[in-house]
Amino acid sequence: MLLIALKKTLANVLDIFHQTDEAGTIREIYEKIPVRGNNTWMLICSAILASIGLDTGSGAVIIGAMLVSPLMSPILGVGLAVGINDREMLTDSVKNLGIAAVAGLFFSFLYFKVTPLGEPTNELLARTTPTLLDVMVAFFGGVAGIISISRSDKSNAIPGVAIATALMPPLCTAGYGLALGRYDFFLGGFYLFFINAVFISLATFLIVKYLKFHTKTYINKETERKVARIMAVMLFIVVSPSVYFLYNVYQRQQTLKKIDTLIVSDLSNHNNEIIKWEVAETDTINTIKIYSVGKADQDLTDYYNNVLQRNELKNYRVKLIQLDVSPEQVRQMASEVTNNLTKDFLKTIEIQNMQQGRMDSLRRQSQAVYNTNQATADLQLLFQNIQKVQVGEMISASVNARQDTVMMVLIDWQQPSQNNSNRRAGTRLDAARVREYEGQIRRYLAAKLNRDSVQVVSTY
Numbered sequence: 001m002l003l004i005a006l007k008k009t010l011a012n013v014l015d016i017f018h019q020t021d022e023a024g025t026i027r028e029i030y031e032k033i034p035v036r037g038n039n040t041w042m043l044i045c046s047a048i049l050a051s052i053g054l055d056t057g058s059g060a061v062i063i064g065a066m067l068v069s070p071l072m073s074p075i076l077g078v079g080l081a082v083g084i085n086d087r088e089m090l091t092d093s094v095k096n097l098g099i100a101a102v103a104g105l106f107f108s109f110l111y112f113k114v115t116p117l118g119e120p121t122n123e124l125l126a127r128t129t130p131t132l133l134d135v136m137v138a139f140f141g142g143v144a145g146i147i148s149i150s151r152s153d154k155s156n157a158i159p160g161v162a163i164a165t166a167l168m169p170p171l172c173t174a175g176y177g178l179a180l181g182r183y184d185f186f187l188g189g190f191y192l193f194f195i196n197a198v199f200i201s202l203a204t205f206l207i208v209k210y211l212k213f214h215t216k217t218y219i220n221k222e223t224e225r226k227v228a229r230i231m232a233v234m235l236f237i238v239v240s241p242s243v244y245f246l247y248n249v250y251q252r253q254q255t256l257k258k259i260d261t262l263i264v265s266d267l268s269n270h271n272n273e274i275i276k277w278e279v280a281e282t283d284t285i286n287t288i289k290i291y292s293v294g295k296a297d298q299d300l301t302d303y304y305n306n307v308l309q310r311n312e313l314k315n316y317r318v319k320l321i322q323l324d325v326s327p328e329q330v331r332q333m334a335s336e337v338t339n340n341l342t343k344d345f346l347k348t349i350e351i352q353n354m355q356q357g358r359m360d361s362l363r364r365q366s367q368a369v370y371n372t373n374q375a376t377a378d379l380q381l382l383f384q385n386i387q388k389v390q391v392g393e394m395i396s397a398s399v400n401a402r403q404d405t406v407m408m409v410l411i412d413w414q415q416p417s418q419n420n421s422n423r424r425a426g427t428r429l430d431a432a433r434v435r436e437y438e439g440q441i442r443r444y445l446a447a448k449l450n451r452d453s454v455q456v457v458s459t460y
Helices: 002-014 022-031 038-056 059-068 072-084 087-114 132-150 157-165 168-180 183-210 221-268 298-310 327-338 342-354 356-382 431-449
Strands: 273-280 286-293 316-322 386-398 401-413 454-459
Touching: 022 072, 022 132, 038 059, 038 087, 038 168, 059 157, 059 168, 072 087, 072 132, 072 183, 087 168, 132 183, 132 221, 168 183, 183 221, 221 273, 221 286, 221 298, 221 316, 298 316, 356 386, 356 431, 401 431, 431 454
Parallel strands: 286 316, 401 454
Antiparallel strands: 273 286, 386 401
């Protein structure tokens, strides 16, 4: 009794027969199949909007393109035509779907040919490796779409289905690949579009069969079984690459989890603050870039590379990038992460680290100039008869000796003024006193600037 009651309850909950309008469903889908007039303009606008959204990485613009796209009706028409065995509708649906697909490719191709941007965004990359999950989205989106249309009281589910299945963005991703010669983008985007079209049509076909729509022409059982076998083989061929892609995604996620556990988490326990980490993949060696504040020497890098070798990650190498920043700057970077600015900042830091040797050299030169300026300023305070000081470097070389860099100091002396009563009269200079001053200056600069070769030349 309990099972019977449960079965009756489920039948009432899941029943959609009493709400189905067969004639209205066929009429509504059939009338919207042709790509002409208003549908043509909607298609063009949708392709350009989707291209702009993909180019700028704007999800809002992409959603807008999905909503205005007229691609859903020809796809639903294919499934409906197969379900009711209407060859005329099937031909019309396939023809218009082909026209719509070519038009979408053409206008997205034109856009990406002239855009000044054209860099691969996350929105573009997300549509290049369809997985089995995308197949499920297309199928259940198609189920929701045909059920919504088949109801006698129409619902507003179609916009949601259009957003979920996302027909136009993958097509525009394929157009991007054609425009820039990136055939991985073309194949990935077009494959996702093809998956969506096939499984929305399949969902429509199955629901039409479930609702027992009347067939337009009779089909015998043998032909029906033959069509079913052909459809099964085609579906297997279509789905197989998506299963492979999903397996690769799963494997990559497992690898990233292992890296996080073995390397990143362990590094955090060594008093390092991890700012960001990422994996740069190549055909041979994949580099794990870890941006951190703290200790990041070669010994630590070698240790983690050995850890990777022992854990079956032999084609991965660790690159520790130490950020020379204060805690305040770390907090500032954390704020930038939330605003999607960290990526550019870290790239700048990496470039700076690559040029560290040059930067150190420039800092040393700058410090030397500063120390020299300070020393010459001190000289003018210590020796009031100095009028002008000039400092430069001179290469000293002889036949039997190696080259040496000598600091050359040129000093202009002036005799103390005897006419200015407001100025304290200095000691009058002669050759002996100038030589004495030169020796004092030479010893002072050698000690002050840590130089072993200082030459002082005077004019007075």
